[in-house]
Amino acid sequence: MTTILLTALVLLQDMTLVLGGSSNKTEGPPQCEDGLIIPMWRPSENLSTGDRVARGLVYFIGMVYLFIGVSIVADKFMASIEVITSKEKEITIKRPNGDKQIVVVRVWNETVANLTLMALGSSAPEILLSIIEIYAKNYEAGDLGPGTIVGSAAFNLFMIIGLCVYVIPDGEVRKIKHLRVFFVTATWSVFAYIWLYIILAVISYGVVEVWEGLLTLMFFPATVYSAYFMDKKLYKFAGKRYRMNRRGMIVEHEGDVELGDKSNHVGNDEFKRFEDEENEEIREFEEHRREFIRILRELRKKNPNFEMKQLEALAREEMTNSGPKSRAFYRIQATRKLTGGCNLMKKTAERVQSDTDGVPITTKEEDNGIKLYFDPGHYTVMENVGEFFATVRREGGDLKTIVHVDYKTEDGSANAGSDYVATFGTLTFGPCEVTKSFSVKVIDDDVFEEDEHFYLRISNVRLDTSSGLPSNGETTSNGVTPAGKPAVQIVAPSLATVMILDDDHCGIFNLAEKDIEIVESVGTYDIKVVRWSGARGRVVVPYKCEEGTAKPGKDYSDISGELTFENNETEKFIQIQILEEDSYEKDVLFYVELGEPRQIGDDEIAGQIPKGSSLTEEEKIALLGLPKLGDVTRVQIRIKESKEFKNTVDKLLQRANASLLVGTSSWKEQFLEALTVSADDDDENGEGESPSCTDYVLHFLTLFWKVLFAFVPPTDLSDGYWCFTVSMLLIGVLTAIIGDCASHFGCTIGLKDAVTAIAFVALGTSIPDTFASKVAAVQDKYADASIGNVTGSNAVNVFLGIGIAWSIAAVKHAINGRAFIVPPGNLAFSVTLFCTTALCAIAVMLLRRTKRIGGELGGPRGAKIATSCLFVFFWLFYVFMSSLEAYGVIQGF
Numbered sequence: 001m002t003t004i005l006l007t008a009l010v011l012l013q014d015m016t017l018v019l020g021g022s023s024n025k026t027e028g029p030p031q032c033e034d035g036l037i038i039p040m041w042r043p044s045e046n047l048s049t050g051d052r053v054a055r056g057l058v059y060f061i062g063m064v065y066l067f068i069g070v071s072i073v074a075d076k077f078m079a080s081i082e083v084i085t086s087k088e089k090e091i092t093i094k095r096p097n098g099d100k101q102i103v104v105v106r107v108w109n110e111t112v113a114n115l116t117l118m119a120l121g122s123s124a125p126e127i128l129l130s131i132i133e134i135y136a137k138n139y140e141a142g143d144l145g146p147g148t149i150v151g152s153a154a155f156n157l158f159m160i161i162g163l164c165v166y167v168i169p170d171g172e173v174r175k176i177k178h179l180r181v182f183f184v185t186a187t188w189s190v191f192a193y194i195w196l197y198i199i200l201a202v203i204s205y206g207v208v209e210v211w212e213g214l215l216t217l218m219f220f221p222a223t224v225y226s227a228y229f230m231d232k233k234l235y236k237f238a239g240k241r242y243r244m245n246r247r248g249m250i251v252e253h254e255g256d257v258e259l260g261d262k263s264n265h266v267g268n269d270e271f272k273r274f275e276d277e278e279n280e281e282i283r284e285f286e287e288h289r290r291e292f293i294r295i296l297r298e299l300r301k302k303n304p305n306f307e308m309k310q311l312e313a314l315a316r317e318e319m320t321n322s323g324p325k326s327r328a329f330y331r332i333q334a335t336r337k338l339t340g341g342c343n344l345m346k347k348t349a350e351r352v353q354s355d356t357d358g359v360p361i362t363t364k365e366e367d368n369g370i371k372l373y374f375d376p377g378h379y380t381v382m383e384n385v386g387e388f389f390a391t392v393r394r395e396g397g398d399l400k401t402i403v404h405v406d407y408k409t410e411d412g413s414a415n416a417g418s419d420y421v422a423t424f425g426t427l428t429f430g431p432c433e434v435t436k437s438f439s440v441k442v443i444d445d446d447v448f449e450e451d452e453h454f455y456l457r458i459s460n461v462r463l464d465t466s467s468g469l470p471s472n473g474e475t476t477s478n479g480v481t482p483a484g485k486p487a488v489q490i491v492a493p494s495l496a497t498v499m500i501l502d503d504d505h506c507g508i509f510n511l512a513e514k515d516i517e518i519v520e521s522v523g524t525y526d527i528k529v530v531r532w533s534g535a536r537g538r539v540v541v542p543y544k545c546e547e548g549t550a551k552p553g554k555d556y557s558d559i560s561g562e563l564t565f566e567n568n569e570t571e572k573f574i575q576i577q578i579l580e581e582d583s584y585e586k587d588v589l590f591y592v593e594l595g596e597p598r599q600i601g602d603d604e605i606a607g608q609i610p611k612g613s614s615l616t617e618e619e620k621i622a623l624l625g626l627p628k629l630g631d632v633t634r635v636q637i638r639i640k641e642s643k644e645f646k647n648t649v650d651k652l653l654q655r656a657n658a659s660l661l662v663g664t665s666s667w668k669e670q671f672l673e674a675l676t677v678s679a680d681d682d683d684e685n686g687e688g689e690s691p692s693c694t695d696y697v698l699h700f701l702t703l704f705w706k707v708l709f710a711f712v713p714p715t716d717l718s719d720g721y722w723c724f725t726v727s728m729l730l731i732g733v734l735t736a737i738i739g740d741c742a743s744h745f746g747c748t749i750g751l752k753d754a755v756t757a758i759a760f761v762a763l764g765t766s767i768p769d770t771f772a773s774k775v776a777a778v779q780d781k782y783a784d785a786s787i788g789n790v791t792g793s794n795a796v797n798v799f800l801g802i803g804i805a806w807s808i809a810a811v812k813h814a815i816n817g818r819a820f821i822v823p824p825g826n827l828a829f830s831v832t833l834f835c836t837t838a839l840c841a842i843a844v845m846l847l848r849r850t851k852r853i854g855g856e857l858g859g860p861r862g863a864k865i866a867t868s869c870l871f872v873f874f875w876l877f878y879v880f881m882s883s884l885e886a887y888g889v890i891q892g893f
């Protein structure tokens with residue numbers, strides 16, 4: 001397919017030369033010159049069509065392979081940038097109560113990072129190509145560098161956005177949240193290209209003066225500051241709203257706010273302090289902490305039996321998988337998916353697992369022979385139960401073994417003969433039997449009495465002599481052989497308690513505890529109310545909360561009501577909602593008090609007492625079995641901070657840095673990643689999948705680059721700066737080779753540098769950003785990570801790539817007393833064409849924010865297809881018209 005395309009281009013070029021021979025733009029084939037690094041393939045003149053196609057194919061394949069290499073080393077470059085921009089610092093804040101707290105905040109502002117180092121990382125090939133071309137041409141203007149920048153801008157704006165619009169599932173939309181920042185960067189991106197036309201065709205035609213080059217370069221910090229001002233400073237005038245950034249913090253934005261109802265949180269007075277805080281970093285830290293608290297609280301509700309360390313692992317994984325990602329994360333993830341590299345999401349799961357090593361998810365006990373015990377170890381029965389069964393369980397050892405164990409009852413406060421029937425005997429566990437039961441009888445009477453208990457005990461465990469294991473005579477009292485190796489033994493609970501509840505009285509009602517201390521992050525807490533010394537009839541027990549230093553509606557939900565105990569029901573729970581403040585410090589208390597219980601139908605029962613009776617109140621209650629309160633009718637509940645919860649949140653804040661995922665700690669890790677094939681699966685349940693054939697092919701095609709760039713210093717060395725420097729140098733070298741190959745390619749098949757740059761080089765440098773934006777569009781809830789950075793990159797490309805190159809060349813020529821000549825023809829036409837179509841594209845995106853569609857990306861299927869087709873047409877139209885102008889088929893400027 002590529003050979004056919006190159007043949008068609010060669011024939012088209014020959015036809016263009018014939019048809020356009022009179023044009024001053026098509027005097028003949030481009031003059032072939034040696035490159036900065038790669039010399040021209042000689043001979044370069046009087047070649048046949050077949051030779052030109054063959055050489056063009058070699059150069060084309062070489063460019064593609066070099067583009068892959070640039071993408072892989074840019075992976076390292078972006079990882080170093082992520083580490084650098086993720087650098088944190090400690091600051092001390094003073095809380096309203098006077099205490100000081102040290103918080104960790106980022107040194108780099110997110111907007112500044114995106115428009116400086118992040119933009120440089122994604123656009124480094126285009127920027128370096130423009131600078132290298134100036135040097136390679138002895139500080140004379142060329143078409144390849146500027147053409148690549150303009151062509152890349154067109155591809156980014158049209159093709160990337162068109163793809164992102166289409167990949168969103170039907171009916172879903174993605175909306176830009178940083179709308180003010182988007183307007184700023186979009187304005188600067190369009191102005192950047194208008195400015196190029198102004199300095200080339202209006203101010204000084206065909207000449208770039210020193211001040212023009214330097215001013216172009218100075219527009220870069222102006223872009224960064226204006227975006228920062230709109231993002232962080234203007235909120236004081238526009239009102240405070242909030243958004244999610246890449247660490248999960250909530251910051252201001254335009255549009256729908258997903259902060260949630262603040263009434264669900266307490267401590268709003270303290271939070272308002274941080275809202276009004278002049279230091280934006282402190283407020284972001286507090287918002288980030290709130291997000292982790294919310295996630296931990298939800299996970300604890302879903303997994304009440306998990307330990308805190310397990311919840312911490314789940315919280316980190318949830319934040320990594322569902323939270324916003326940085327631009328570097330998506331770029332690196334896309335590159336690795338294209339080259340069969342390490343999957344970042346799997347790496348995240350592995351890192352989480354390694355951090356939670358030693359957490360006992362399931363505990364496997366060592367097999368120490370056969371164990372016998374009561375299961376359960378406590379029984380609560382009514383006096384009228386008659387008969388119930390107690391269970392003994394066998395565990396471990398060889399299940400084919402026959403085991404004998406004796407059981408018997410023992411008196412407690414309940415006595416055999418009057419309260420229960422004494423029993424004893426032997427249980428025999430046959431082959432594969434794991435439980436055995438025996439019956440116990442309880443004696444019912446009509447006398448009111450307190451709750452009583454007795455015991456069940458197992459003893460004298462022994463193995464059957466026919467089992468082949470040591471016999472009873474060869475074991476000690478606990479079933480251990482003389483050699484010390486356990487054969488069969490009794491373990492706790494070997495003594496079971498049986499509680500007999502009297503059924504001749506309505507019962508005495510108590511709170512289970514007198515003092516309760518809970519942590520503020522508990523959410524809801526159940527206060528246990530117990531019924532003892534009887535369980536007859538249906539009884540209602542009122543309760544209410546009483547304020548202390550804890551305030552209702554702020555620290556807890558004020559509730560009151562009644563508990564209804566059904567007949568023979570012995571315990572109920574009062575559920576208290578604890579409201580969590582967004583501060584770690586808390587030590588307040590309140591009370592819950594029980595009211596007088598009453599039995600349903602008390603009036604009828606009271607009528608049974610003879611008139612004129614001289615019985616005391618206690619005697620009447622005992623006679624009639626009426627319910628009454630016990631000694632513990634009021635519980636003090638103290639709410640304190642959760643040290644474990646606080647430490648977990650602090651740890652999550654420290655480990656939330658995305659640089660831990662994309663960075664590397666050693667050369668060994670880098671070489672292992674370079675040699676490892678990872679499955680490229682997008683399935684959420686793709687754990688454990690093996691790499692496919694495609695993964696292996698991509699891996700071995702890129703293995704040379706992976707191993708070569710594994711020598712780049714790891715990001716943990718010198719905080720990523722060594723990796724940053726070496727990666728940039730390698731990108732520069734590869735870009736210089738790409739520039740030579742592109743020039744030789746165009747020269748061989750007869751394409752001008754301007755057309756080669758727009759149609760081929762710009763496409764190659766933009767492919768990684770294309771896949772990164774696609775992944776971001778699908779995974780992020782908003783459109784910022786996928787298209788919000790496109791306009792910013794386009795502006796940075798011009799101000800850095802062309803600004804630096806032209807400033808150097810203009811200064812060099814000025815020193816030599818000459819003018820820096822830049823012919824405005826092709827570039828001015830391309831700039832004008834791009835600006836026109838770019839304004840149309842931006843207008844279309846804004847129109848898509850209306851209620852009919854609802855966002856820049858996605859929407860109804862018809863709207864998606866129409867928008868994508870329109871954006872693809874914009875790009876094809878731009879490339880086609882620029883090519884026609886370059887060859888003089890149409891008149892430019």
